[in-house]
Amino acid sequence: MFDLLTVLVRSDLSKDVEVLVLRHENQVLHRQLGSRPRWGGADRLWLAALSRLIHRRRSAEVFPVTPATILRWASQSRGT
Structure with missing residues (x-):
């Protein structure tokens, strides 16, 4: 919760830089793993x-999964 509050008060430039760093880190990890990540229930x-x-x-730029995938997860969690 504290992390969320910290993000809310930071500048847009700071947030944008963090997003770029995290995206790059994500690309590096994908290359190293050679496969897609497995998302747990909490994820x-x-x-x-x-x-x-x-x-x-903007969702395609931000999220590692598509809206269709999120909907599929929701239907699976409900048992349908």
Whole structure:
């Protein structure tokens, strides 16, 4: 929770730089693993919750999964 508050008070430039660093780190990890990551239940829930905060046009730039994947996870968790 403290991390969330810290992010809210930081400048846009600082946030943008952090996003770029994290995206680069993600690309490096993908190259090293050679496969797609496996998302656990808590990871799926977190991504689904955050997906509501991003405009749909930007979701492909921000999220490692598509909106269709998030919907599929939701239907699987409900057992349908």
